[in-house]
Amino acid sequence: MAVTLKNIADKVGKSVPTVSRALAGFEDISPKTRDYVQAVAKEMGYVPNNFARKLQSQKADAVGLILPGAENLRFSDPFFGLLLSGIIEKTSAAGMDLSISAANEEDELDVYMEHIKSQRVDGFIIVRTHRKDKRIELLRKNKFPFVSFGRMEEDNNFNFVDEDGNWGIEQVVDHLVGLGHTKLGCIAEPLLFTKSFFRVQGFMNGLKKHGLKFADENLVVTNFRQRSGREAALRLLDLQEPPTAIVALNDLLAIGAIQAAHERGLTVGRDVSITGFDDIVLAEMANPGLTTLHQPAHKMGTLVAENLLKQIKNEPIDQSQIVLKPTLVVRDSTGKPV
Amino acid sequence: MAVTLKNIADKVGKSVPTVSRALAGFEDISPKTRDYVQAVAKEMGYVPNNFARKLQSQKADAVGLILPGAENLRFSDPFFGLLLSGIIEKTSAAGMDLSISAANEEDELDVYMEHIKSQRVDGFIIVRTHRKDKRIELLRKNKFPFVSFGRMEEDNNFNFVDEDGNWGIEQVVDHLVGLGHTKLGCIAEPLLFTKSFFRVQGFMNGLKKHGLKFADENLVVTNFRQRSGREAALRLLDLQEPPTAIVALNDLLAIGAIQAAHERGLTVGRDVSITGFDDIVLAEMANPGLTTLHQPAHKMGTLVAENLLKQIKNEPIDQSQIVLKPTLVVRDSTGKPV
DNA sequence: AATATATTCTAAAACGTTTTAGATGTCAAA
DNA sequence: TTTGACATCTAAAACGTTTTAGAATATATT
Numbered sequence: 001m002a003v004t005l006k007n008i009a010d011k012v013g014k015s016v017p018t019v020s021r022a023l024a025g026f027e028d029i030s031p032k033t034r035d036y037v038q039a040v041a042k043e044m045g046y047v048p049n050n051f052a053r054k055l056q057s058q059k060a061d062a063v064g065l066i067l068p069g070a071e072n073l074r075f076s077d078p079f080f081g082l083l084l085s086g087i088i089e090k091t092s093a094a095g096m097d098l099s100i101s102a103a104n105e106e107d108e109l110d111v112y113m114e115h116i117k118s119q120r121v122d123g124f125i126i127v128r129t130h131r132k133d134k135r136i137e138l139l140r141k142n143k144f145p146f147v148s149f150g151r152m153e154e155d156n157n158f159n160f161v162d163e164d165g166n167w168g169i170e171q172v173v174d175h176l177v178g179l180g181h182t183k184l185g186c187i188a189e190p191l192l193f194t195k196s197f198f199r200v201q202g203f204m205n206g207l208k209k210h211g212l213k214f215a216d217e218n219l220v221v222t223n224f225r226q227r228s229g230r231e232a233a234l235r236l237l238d239l240q241e242p243p244t245a246i247v248a249l250n251d252l253l254a255i256g257a258i259q260a261a262h263e264r265g266l267t268v269g270r271d272v273s274i275t276g277f278d279d280i281v282l283a284e285m286a287n288p289g290l291t292t293l294h295q296p297a298h299k300m301g302t303l304v305a306e307n308l309l310k311q312i313k314n315e316p317i318d319q320s321q322i323v324l325k326p327t328l329v330v331r332d333s334t335g336k337p338v
Numbered sequence: 339m340a341v342t343l344k345n346i347a348d349k350v351g352k353s354v355p356t357v358s359r360a361l362a363g364f365e366d367i368s369p370k371t372r373d374y375v376q377a378v379a380k381e382m383g384y385v386p387n388n389f390a391r392k393l394q395s396q397k398a399d400a401v402g403l404i405l406p407g408a409e410n411l412r413f414s415d416p417f418f419g420l421l422l423s424g425i426i427e428k429t430s431a432a433g434m435d436l437s438i439s440a441a442n443e444e445d446e447l448d449v450y451m452e453h454i455k456s457q458r459v460d461g462f463i464i465v466r467t468h469r470k471d472k473r474i475e476l477l478r479k480n481k482f483p484f485v486s487f488g489r490m491e492e493d494n495n496f497n498f499v500d501e502d503g504n505w506g507i508e509q510v511v512d513h514l515v516g517l518g519h520t521k522l523g524c525i526a527e528p529l530l531f532t533k534s535f536f537r538v539q540g541f542m543n544g545l546k547k548h549g550l551k552f553a554d555e556n557l558v559v560t561n562f563r564q565r566s567g568r569e570a571a572l573r574l575l576d577l578q579e580p581p582t583a584i585v586a587l588n589d590l591l592a593i594g595a596i597q598a599a600h601e602r603g604l605t606v607g608r609d610v611s612i613t614g615f616d617d618i619v620l621a622e623m624a625n626p627g628l629t630t631l632h633q634p635a636h637k638m639g640t641l642v643a644e645n646l647l648k649q650i651k652n653e654p655i656d657q658s659q660i661v662l663k664p665t666l667v668v669r670d671s672t673g674k675p676v
Numbered sequence: 677a678a679t680a681t682a683t684t685c686t687a688a689a690a691c692g693t694t695t696t697a698g699a700t701g702t703c704a705a706a
Numbered sequence: 707t708t709t710g711a712c713a714t715c716t717a718a719a720a721c722g723t724t725t726t727a728g729a730a731t732a733t734a735t736t
Contacts, residue, residue: 002455004722015686020724030684047455051393052722055691060389062437070430073423074636076416076619085411092408092440097458099400099437102430117340117385120435226623255623262625281414285564285593287600287625298412342692353716358694368714390692393721 003046012040062097063087063308064121066111068128070102077224077252078280079297080127083149086301087125094309096122109138116144122312125149125304129160129194147308149300150194159311159320161303165195165277166202168293168326169247172275173206175291175328176245179336181273185218185236185243187229187253196221199249199277218243222253229256230263237264237272244272244337251276251283254290258333273334277326289331300324341384350378400435401425401646402459404449406466408440415562415590416618417635418465421487424639425463432647434460447476454482460650463487463642467498467532485646487638488532497649497658499641503533503615504540506631506664507585510613511544513629513666514583517674519611523556523574523581525567525591537587537615556581560591567594568601575602575610582610582675589614589621592628596671611672615664627669638662 009016014033022029022037023046029037054060065087067073075081091098099121103111112135115121122145126135129150139146140158147159176184186203189196200219207214217239220232229248236243237260248254254276261268268274269288276283276292283290303322310317347354352371360367360375361384367375392398403425405411413419429436437459441449450473453459460483464473467488477484478496485497514522524541527534538557545552555577558570567586574581575598586592592614599606606612607626614621614630621628641660648655 002457002722005724006722016722017687017724018685020722021685024724028684033684045451045455047452049393049722050456050458051389051398052691053724055387055389055393055693055721056723056725058691067426070427073427075419075423076635077419078414078416081413081415081419085413088405088438088440089408089411097437098439099435100426101436102426113383114385117383118388119340120388226619252619255620258625259623281564281590282593282620285597285624287596297414340692343694344692354692355694355717356715358692359715362694366714371714387692390721391694393691393723394693394695396721 002049003041003044004049005046008037008041008044008046011044012037058119060097060120060122061095062099062121063091063305063312064115064124065098065100065127066108066115066124067100067102068105068108070104073102078282079251079278079295082297083127083301083304086298086303087305088301089298090302090305090309094305096309109134112138116142123147123308125308130192131194131197133194145308145311147304147311149304152194153197156321159307159317161300161307161322162324163195163295163300164323164325165199166205168277168328169199169202169249170206170209171326171328172247172277172291172293173203173210175330176247176273176275176334177206177210177212179245179273179334181243181245181337182212183218183241183243183245184212185246186220187232187236187246187248187257188219188221189224189249189253191221196249203247203249224250224252226252226256226259229253230260231256233257233260233274234263237261237266242272245334246272246274248274248276251278251280251290251292254292254333255282255286258286258288258290269332269335271338273337275334279326279329283329284331286333288333291331291334292329293326294329295326296324340387341379341382342387343384346375346379346382346384349382350375396457398435398458398460399433400437400459401429401643401650402453402462403436403438403465404446404453404462405438405440406443406446408442411440416620417589417616417633420635421465421639421642424636424641425643426639427636428640428643428647434647447472450476454480461485461646463646468530469532469535471532483646483649485642485649487642490532491535494659497645497655499638499645499660500662501533501633501638502661502663503537504543506615506666507537507540507587508544508547509664509666510585510615510629510631511541511548513668514585514611514613514672515544515548515550517583517611517672519581519583519675520550521556521579521581521583522550523584524558525570525574525584525586525595526557526559527562527587527591529559534587541585541587562588562590564590564594564597567591568598569594571595571598571612572601575599575604580610583672584610584612586612586614589616589618589628589630592630592671593620593624596624596626596628607670607673609676611675613672617664617667621667622669624671626671629669629672630667631664632667633664634662 009019022034124146126148131153222228279294347357360372462484464486469491560566617632
């Protein structure tokens with residue numbers, strides 16, 4: 001079927017190793033033989049068998065990405081799509097495979113171990129980090145290369161790329177307080193995730209910084225879906241003393257919140273201000289345009305991949321821990337309180 | 339480093355093949371030996387070497403997905419994310435690797451051939467089909483397993499999962515004409531893509547069916563981005579005789595069009611009607627809610643993957659060519675013309 | 677002319693698995 | 707007590723590659 005070194009060897013009347021070394025351009029093969037072998041190989045359409053080569057080299061030339069939550073795996077999040085594009089761009093360009101699979105919570109760690117032991121990947125990319133992340137602890141213990149997108153709450157001596165969510169949300173609070181708001185609400189994703197935890201921390205820090213008091217009822221913790229954003233916002237808006245500004249901790253939640261405001265007959269940006277996080281493509285298109293924190297999703301993907309590839313190849317890494325500050329983009333969903 | 343059959347063989351005092359066959363549960367190994375071997379293997383944490391096994395079996399147990407357009411690979415399209423989720427769900431559950439990479443136009447076909455010859459995948463998933471698709475022709479010629487998401491314009495004797503875009507857009511036209519619209523505009527993606535071509539065909543068919551005439555200026559062909567949707571819509575709205583309804587051929591374009599309408603001071607759903615295609619999560623959240631055609635993106639991904647997996651395993655396939663009709667979801671972006 | 681030195685090649689082993697063909701021993705039947 | 711059948715195992719080969727160690731030949735040096 002496929003052309004092998006043996007086929008070429010037979011054709012050129014040399015041994016298999018000679019052919020192998022000729023193709024690899026070793027010095028101990030005469031130029032004449034080398035050129036001949038290469039010509040014949042090309043003519044026969046030779047491509048090395050992937051697995052034979054990998055068995056021999058003991059390198060997988062592959063990066064693993066195991067998505068958490070196999071049971072209901074549905075990423076419609078444009079942010080993740082862009083992150084993934086960045087990762088694929090880099091791994092592809094480096095001739096590395098990106099092997100994507102999914103695992104559910106129960107056997108997640110087993111899946112990681114199997115990947116390691118069967119030597120099918122040289123490293124992992126971790127996404128959606130938890131404040132205390134078992135995957136990270138496992139890989140670190142096994143000294144297996146990985147880069148995570150996101151940190152843990154503490155004990156972060158490993159390679160990662162992350163946003164500065166804390167700082168970012170503080171900017172948002174500054175912006176809102178600057179406009180004159182003093183009653184702020186917040187809609188958060190589950191606090192189990194570091195990302196959410198830090199963003200909430202930023203919210204708290206921001207309040208404190210401006211001498212504002214925090215009431216429990218002003219923080220609604222829910223999940224990722226925009227539907228939840230709507231519900232959470234309704235809850236905030238229906239409070240005795242509703243906040244005049246709602247800090248949603250991602251854009252989908254924010255868009256849900258905008259919808260809720262509309263349902264209550266409020267004009268967003270005037271009667272109530274709403275902010276998001278991520279600046280997904282639709283933040284700009286929302287009505288009104290969403291004030292949010294922009295993140296270079298694609299770029300972040302490339303950084304994660306580059307970092308991991310260097311780690312695998314034992315190349316020096318200029319920055320093994322990267323924290324990117326998001327940039328505030330002010331649109332029409334925020335304004336002075338009435 | 340990793341535990342091998344040899345390690346186990348040494349430990350139990352049997353030969354390597356015996357261990358191999360014991361673990362695989364062959365009949366010619368005594369129950370006693372079998373159990374012992376299995377116990378030892380488990381205790382030692384044995385996991386078969388992926389590449390050795392694949393070299394021997396001559397199967398890759400992997401599915402390839404080569405994304406077109408490596409040069410500017412940025413998928414923020416939630417639809418694609420969901421499709422991918424469906425694919426990953428099925429391949430993962432079947433213990434198959436999903437190997438994702440990217441290739442640019444020039445060497446796309448070479449990348450496919452290399453994947454085939456190096457035997458790194460057992461089959462391909464093709465996305466974003468062209469009316470005349472070189473990838474499909476290549477794979478078909480080489481009798482290599484694949485399933486495409488989308489058809490070609492003709493000559494479709496291969497396995498695919500596709501939408502009925504033609505039929506879908508006809509429903510949209512029916513809906514608009516039913517509301518009283520007679521001047522319809524259309525914003526399309528490049529016609530090179532089968533998807534776009536069929537959707538436009540549906541638009542034309544719809545007009546003809548209702549005895550409406552088509553003017554060239556009412557069709558704007560642009561690209562995928564929502565920004566383009568805005569620009570295209572501005573062009574339509576600024577015509578001498580602007581259409582009262584704009585059929586955008588995907589949701590992102592539609593949302594761009596809504597923005598354009600707002601810019602021109604028009605109330606969408608009253609002054610101008612706008613429709614989309616796909617029903618991405620934000621269609622519902624848009625303001626006003628977008629009338630569009632719903633597609634089960636995740637489900638489609640699972641169908642594509644299931645079909646390919648069966649093909650690879652030579653299992654019977656109940657339906658090797660699937661065309662799903664989208665369902666019209668009427669929201670507030672469409673209404674009677676003024 | 678003998679020795680050292682390059683140059684160019686190959687045999688053998690290795691990576692870790694599975695398959696094929698056959699060896700060895702046991703037991704029952706003739 | 708031989709034969710055949712069965713149960714249990716192993717040696718050898720295979721998958722296709724690369725590496726290691728060394729062979730063979732030609733060339734240069736003394």
